[in-house]
Amino acid sequence: MNTWAARLDNPISARLRDPAASGFLGIVLGAFAAFLAIPPIEARTVTWPILVGIVAAMLGIWTVTRGRRRLGWGAVAAGILGIGLGILATRSSTENLGSTFDATLVAQTLSFATPLVFAAIGGMFSERSGVVNIGLEGMMLMGAFWGVYGADKGGSWVVGLLVAMGVGALLALVYAFFAIHLRADQIVGGTGVNFLAVGITGYFFIDLYHNNPIANGVSLLPNVHLLSGSNFLAQAIGDLNILTWASFALVILAYIVVFKTPIGLRIRACGEHPRAADTVGINVYAIRYGCVVLSGMLAAIGGIYLSEGPQGNGTFLFNMTNGRGFIALAAMIFGNWRPAGAFGAAILFGFSSALALKLQVYSASAATLFQALPYVLTLIAVAGVIGRTVAPVADGKPYVRQ
Amino acid sequence: MSDPGPSPSPEQSAEAGTLAARLALKQRAGGIVVPVVTVLFAFLMSGIIIAATQHSVRTALVVFKEIFQGAGLNWVFHPTTSLLDISAYNLSQTLLQTTPLILTGLAVAFAFRCGMFNIGGNGQYLVGLIVANWLGVDLAGLNPFLHILLCISAGTLAASAYAGIAGILKATVGAHEVISTIMLNWIAYWTASWLIGAGGPLQVSNNPTNPVSNQVSSGARLPDFWGVQGFQGLHVGLFVALAAVVVFWALLNRTTLGYEVRAVGFNPDAAAYGGISVKKNYFRAMAISGAFAGLAGTLDMLGGAQNYQIGQLDIPFIQVGFIGIAVALLGRNTAIGTLLGAVLFGALSYGSFHGLGSSAVIDPTLANNLTYIIQGLIVLFIGADVLILYVWNSRKKLRRPPGKTARRAEAAAS
Structure with missing residues (x-):
C-alpha cells in the first residue's frame, strides 16, 4: 500500500x-x-x-x-x-x-547474432556461477560438427540438435571436472578445451566424412514462415530460423532464471561469494557443474546454427567457428554479464557483421576492417571509457570446500 | 581428494636433511615428473583414439614411430650434416618450427612469472610479422645488416607496445589482461587482413586481387646456415631464439627488474608492502612479454615466410601464440623448460605433418588434427595441479612399503 x-x-x-x-x-x-x-x-x-x-x-x-x-x-x-x-x-x-539498409539487413543481423546470443548466454551462466569459460569456442565447434553428424545419421535436425547439445554438455563436463574438482587454472583449461575441440572435430570430420565438406540432403534447421510478401516486416522477420526465435525466448528465460528465481540467486551467490553460499547450505560444486554444463549445451546450440542453419546449409568446415566463441565472450562482457546486455551486444556485433557483408560490394577492404569493430568496442568497454563492466567477484577462482 | 600440500613426517625429514631442502627437492622432482607424466598421458590418450578409430593397436604404434621419424629425431642415431639424408633435413625443418615456439613460449612464461596470463601471443606475433614485412619491403636497398637489425627491432618494439596496451589497462583501470589480450588478438588479425587484403596498403603490388603481402627484399632476409639458401633452410633466427632464452633467464634471475617481476607474481600485496610498484611491473612484464612474441613474428617473416597470406599462414603460424601457452606451461615457466617444451611441440607439429604426410598407414590429413588433440590434452592436464600432485603423492606411497619391508628385513638379518 x-x-x-x-x-x-x-x-x-x-x-x-x-x-x-x-x-x-x-x-x-x-x-x-x-x-x-x-x-x-x-x-x-x-x-x-x-x-x-x-x-x-x-x-x-x-x-x-x-x-x-x-x-x-x-x-x-x-x-x-x-x-x-x-x-x-x-x-x-x-x-x-x-x-x-534494407529489410534483409535486419534479417541478416538477427541471423549473425543468433549463435552469439546462445553462446553468450551460456557463458553468462557459467561466469555468474564463478567459472570463466574461455572454452566456448571449442564447445561451439563441437556442436557444429556433431550436430551435422547427428542430423545426417539420425535423419532429422532434431536428432542433430540433441546430439550437439549432448556432446557440448560432455565437453563442458570434462572442462568442469578440471576447473572445479581438479582446480586447474580456468584460462589454461579453456585453452586446452579449444585445442581439443579443433583436433577432435577435425579428426572425426576426416575419419567419418573424408574431408568432403557437404553432407548431401541432410535435414536442416527449419525456418519459421510467419509472413510472406515484399513489405518491410515480412522481409525482416517473416522468414527467420527457428533458433533465432528460440534465442529471443532464451534471453527472457535467462533473465527470469538469473534474477527472479531462487536458483538464480544461488547461482549468483556462488559467483560472488562461494564461501557464504556454502555456509547457508548451497552446494557450490553442484551449482557450478550445472552452470558449466548448461553453458556447453547452449554454446553447442550456437554452434549447430553455424553448420545446420541458413548460413551453413549442412556444411561443416575445419575450425568453422573461426573466433565466434570469442566474440560471444566479448558480447557477454560488453553486456556486463546480463542476459539483456549480452543480447544487445550480440545484436550490435551481428549488425556490424551484416553491414560488413553488405559493404563488401562497395569496398572490400573497409568491410574487412569493419570486422574488428566488436573487439574494439569491447576493449573500450573493459577499459571503462563508457560505463565500467564489472565481473562477478569470484569469477575464475576455484573454490575449496572446507 | 587428498591434501596436495607437503606433509612433513619425522622419518622423511631424517632422511633428507632440513625441511627447506626437502621441499626444494620435492618441488624439483615434481617439476620434472609432472610434465613427463602429462606428455606420456597425452600420447597414450591419442594412441587410444587412433587405435579405436583405425581398429588396430599396431597402427597407433606405427603412427607414433612415423611422427618420431618425420620430426627427424632418428638423426641422433646417425648424425650427419648432409641434407641429402632425410632425417637431417627433417631435423632442420623441426628446428625451423621450434624457433618461433621458443619465443612465444618465453612470452607466455614471462607474463606468468608476473602473475599474468598473456593469451595475446598471436596478436603480438602478427604485429611483429606485419611490421617486419612493411620495413623489409619498403626499405629495400639498405645495408643488409642494418636492414635486418632495423626490421627486427622495430617489429619487436611495436609488438611490445601492442602488448603494453593490455598492461596499461590492467595497471590503470584493472581490466583483466586475458580479456584485453583476446580482443587485441582479433583486432590485430582483422587489421592484418585489411592491410594485405585486396587494395590494402601492404598488399602485393603486381596482382591487386591476390590477398598476399609483398616479399621482403633479399637484403633483409636472414641467412640460412643449414640447408639451401632460399629453399626453406634453417635460418640464424634459431640462435636469436636461443639467445632470448639466456636473456629471459638472466633478466628474471639476475636483475632488479626480474626480482620485482617475480615478487609481484608471488604476491602483489607483499610486493607493494615492500615498496615495489605493482602497476609499473604489470606494464613492464606485459611489454617484455609482447617483445618476445613480436620477435618470433619478425624472425618468421625475415627467415622462413618472407611474405604473408592470411589463409596460408593461419594453420602453422597463427596458432603459435596459443601453442606458446602449452610450451610455457609444460616448461613450468622456466627458461630451460620452455626451450625443451618448444622442441617437443616443434617436433610434434612438423613430425606429424611430414612423417604422416607421405605415409600409407592412416589418412595423412588426420595427422595435423592428431597434433591438436595431443596439444589440447597436454594443456588440459598440465593445468590440473591437484591431479598431478595426487599422482606424485600416490607414487611415493607405492614406493614406501617396499622400503619399510627392506628395512625390516635388514633389522631381522642383523
Missing part, C-alpha cells in the same frame, strides 16, 4: 528521475539521429538528424551536470556521431543506401 501511495504522489518513478535515464535516452536519440537518414525512414534533409542529434547532446550535457559524467559524455558523443553519420547518409545516393 505504501509503495502505491508513494507512486501516486510522485508519478515519475525514482528510476526515471535518475540522471542515468536521461543519459541512456540521449544515447538512444543519438543512434536515432543517424537512423533517421537511412531507410526505411530515409529523411533526405539534414534537418532532422541534426535536430535529434542536438537534443541527444543536450540530454548528455544535462546528465553530466547531474553527476553521471561518463554516461553523459557518452550521450554527447552519440549525438555528435549521429549528426555526422546522418549528414553522411543524406549525402550518399539513395540507391546505395537502399541496397545497403
Whole structure:
C-alpha cells in the first residue's frame, strides 16, 4: 500500500528521475539521429538528424551536470556521431543506401547474432556461477560438427540438435571436472578445451566424412514462415530460423532464471561469494557443474546454427567457428554479464557483421576492417571509457570446500 | 581428494636433511615428473583414439614411430650434416618450427612469472610479422645488416607496445589482461587482413586481387646456415631464439627488474608492502612479454615466410601464440623448460605433418588434427595441479612399503 501511495504522489518513478535515464535516452536519440537518414525512414534533409542529434547532446550535457559524467559524455558523443553519420547518409545516393539498409539487413543481423546470443548466454551462466569459460569456442565447434553428424545419421535436425547439445554438455563436463574438482587454472583449461575441440572435430570430420565438406540432403534447421510478401516486416522477420526465435525466448528465460528465481540467486551467490553460499547450505560444486554444463549445451546450440542453419546449409568446415566463441565472450562482457546486455551486444556485433557483408560490394577492404569493430568496442568497454563492466567477484577462482 | 600440500613426517625429514631442502627437492622432482607424466598421458590418450578409430593397436604404434621419424629425431642415431639424408633435413625443418615456439613460449612464461596470463601471443606475433614485412619491403636497398637489425627491432618494439596496451589497462583501470589480450588478438588479425587484403596498403603490388603481402627484399632476409639458401633452410633466427632464452633467464634471475617481476607474481600485496610498484611491473612484464612474441613474428617473416597470406599462414603460424601457452606451461615457466617444451611441440607439429604426410598407414590429413588433440590434452592436464600432485603423492606411497619391508628385513638379518 505504501509503495502505491508513494507512486501516486510522485508519478515519475525514482528510476526515471535518475540522471542515468536521461543519459541512456540521449544515447538512444543519438543512434536515432543517424537512423533517421537511412531507410526505411530515409529523411533526405539534414534537418532532422541534426535536430535529434542536438537534443541527444543536450540530454548528455544535462546528465553530466547531474553527476553521471561518463554516461553523459557518452550521450554527447552519440549525438555528435549521429549528426555526422546522418549528414553522411543524406549525402550518399539513395540507391546505395537502399541496397545497403534494407529489410534483409535486419534479417541478416538477427541471423549473425543468433549463435552469439546462445553462446553468450551460456557463458553468462557459467561466469555468474564463478567459472570463466574461455572454452566456448571449442564447445561451439563441437556442436557444429556433431550436430551435422547427428542430423545426417539420425535423419532429422532434431536428432542433430540433441546430439550437439549432448556432446557440448560432455565437453563442458570434462572442462568442469578440471576447473572445479581438479582446480586447474580456468584460462589454461579453456585453452586446452579449444585445442581439443579443433583436433577432435577435425579428426572425426576426416575419419567419418573424408574431408568432403557437404553432407548431401541432410535435414536442416527449419525456418519459421510467419509472413510472406515484399513489405518491410515480412522481409525482416517473416522468414527467420527457428533458433533465432528460440534465442529471443532464451534471453527472457535467462533473465527470469538469473534474477527472479531462487536458483538464480544461488547461482549468483556462488559467483560472488562461494564461501557464504556454502555456509547457508548451497552446494557450490553442484551449482557450478550445472552452470558449466548448461553453458556447453547452449554454446553447442550456437554452434549447430553455424553448420545446420541458413548460413551453413549442412556444411561443416575445419575450425568453422573461426573466433565466434570469442566474440560471444566479448558480447557477454560488453553486456556486463546480463542476459539483456549480452543480447544487445550480440545484436550490435551481428549488425556490424551484416553491414560488413553488405559493404563488401562497395569496398572490400573497409568491410574487412569493419570486422574488428566488436573487439574494439569491447576493449573500450573493459577499459571503462563508457560505463565500467564489472565481473562477478569470484569469477575464475576455484573454490575449496572446507 | 587428498591434501596436495607437503606433509612433513619425522622419518622423511631424517632422511633428507632440513625441511627447506626437502621441499626444494620435492618441488624439483615434481617439476620434472609432472610434465613427463602429462606428455606420456597425452600420447597414450591419442594412441587410444587412433587405435579405436583405425581398429588396430599396431597402427597407433606405427603412427607414433612415423611422427618420431618425420620430426627427424632418428638423426641422433646417425648424425650427419648432409641434407641429402632425410632425417637431417627433417631435423632442420623441426628446428625451423621450434624457433618461433621458443619465443612465444618465453612470452607466455614471462607474463606468468608476473602473475599474468598473456593469451595475446598471436596478436603480438602478427604485429611483429606485419611490421617486419612493411620495413623489409619498403626499405629495400639498405645495408643488409642494418636492414635486418632495423626490421627486427622495430617489429619487436611495436609488438611490445601492442602488448603494453593490455598492461596499461590492467595497471590503470584493472581490466583483466586475458580479456584485453583476446580482443587485441582479433583486432590485430582483422587489421592484418585489411592491410594485405585486396587494395590494402601492404598488399602485393603486381596482382591487386591476390590477398598476399609483398616479399621482403633479399637484403633483409636472414641467412640460412643449414640447408639451401632460399629453399626453406634453417635460418640464424634459431640462435636469436636461443639467445632470448639466456636473456629471459638472466633478466628474471639476475636483475632488479626480474626480482620485482617475480615478487609481484608471488604476491602483489607483499610486493607493494615492500615498496615495489605493482602497476609499473604489470606494464613492464606485459611489454617484455609482447617483445618476445613480436620477435618470433619478425624472425618468421625475415627467415622462413618472407611474405604473408592470411589463409596460408593461419594453420602453422597463427596458432603459435596459443601453442606458446602449452610450451610455457609444460616448461613450468622456466627458461630451460620452455626451450625443451618448444622442441617437443616443434617436433610434434612438423613430425606429424611430414612423417604422416607421405605415409600409407592412416589418412595423412588426420595427422595435423592428431597434433591438436595431443596439444589440447597436454594443456588440459598440465593445468590440473591437484591431479598431478595426487599422482606424485600416490607414487611415493607405492614406493614406501617396499622400503619399510627392506628395512625390516635388514633389522631381522642383523
